[in-house]
Amino acid sequence: EPEVTQTPSHQVTQMGQEVILRCVPISNHLYFYWYRQILGQKVEFLVSFYNNEISEKSEIFDDQFSVERPDGSNFTLKIRSTKLEDSAMYFCASSEAPRMNQPQHFGDGTRLSIL
Amino acid sequence: DQQVKQNSPSLSVQEGRISILNCDYTNSMFDYFLWYKKYPAEGPTFLISISSIKDKNEDGRFTVFLNKSAKHLSLHIVPSQPGDSAVYFCAASARGSNYKLTFGKGTLLTVNP
Numbered sequence: 001e002p003e004v005t006q007t008p009s010h011q012v013t014q015m016g017q018e019v020i021l022r023c024v025p026i027s028n029h030l031y032f033y034w035y036r037q038i039l040g041q042k043v044e045f046l047v048s049f050y051n052n053e054i055s056e057k058s059e060i061f062d063d064q065f066s067v068e069r070p071d072g073s074n075f076t077l078k079i080r081s082t083k084l085e086d087s088a089m090y091f092c093a094s095s096e097a098p099r100m101n102q103p104q105h106f107g108d109g110t111r112l113s114i115l
Numbered sequence: 116d117q118q119v120k121q122n123s124p125s126l127s128v129q130e131g132r133i134s135i136l137n138c139d140y141t142n143s144m145f146d147y148f149l150w151y152k153k154y155p156a157e158g159p160t161f162l163i164s165i166s167s168i169k170d171k172n173e174d175g176r177f178t179v180f181l182n183k184s185a186k187h188l189s190l191h192i193v194p195s196q197p198g199d200s201a202v203y204f205c206a207a208s209a210r211g212s213n214y215k216l217t218f219g220k221g222t223l224l225t226v227n228p
Binding site: 004035043044045058091095106108 | 151157206214
């Protein structure tokens with residue numbers, strides 16, 4: 001069964017450094033998402049991306065965050081200058097289309113630890 | 116943000132019995148509801164969904180019930196199996212929101228052999 005893959009599985013970074021989290025969505029999917037889960041809290045929506053542009057973003061997704069689809073397969077999340085509070089599990093998801101009955105499929109996540 | 120609430124952090128059932136996981140929501144714009152299962156060190160795995168035009172959807176051992184007037188949905192697993200032990204997340208989305216998902220905090224289900 002096709003799956004969403006994320007790399008790395010664990011990233012440790014010094015505060016203030018830039019970090020790029022990578023995702024390969026399912027190949028025929030057109031809609032891409034990033035979510036995060038801080039330890040002990042809910043999974044939270046960050047951003048959705050379609051047709052090479054952001055379609056929606058949350059309040060969390062400030063100017064320090066950016067997303068990109070640099071080629072036909074990868075989807076990346078960049079945090080420009082990391083803060084301690086960015087430590088979380090980051091999940092990438094994709095779906096065939098942004099409509100009902102097209103569930104989002106998630107990767108296994110990247111655990112980001114900011115020191 | 117408490118738009119989707121799972122009030123039971125954990126549930127323990129015996130193998131072969133029914134597991135019932137509950138979820139409440141407050142946003143009347145939600146029109147699509149999903150359940151995801153999550154094992155440790157893995158991402159959420161889609162389980163079953165229901166649209167707001169239905170009140171029941173069944174897939175094998177899993178059935179989701181939606182009560183729109185009460186803004187409540189439940190997931191029934193019958194019979195429960197030890198491999199069902201995981202965290203179950205309720206999620207909801209609204210048409211106008213590009214179907215971004217709003218999650219509950221999850222319920223840890225333990226199925227005892």
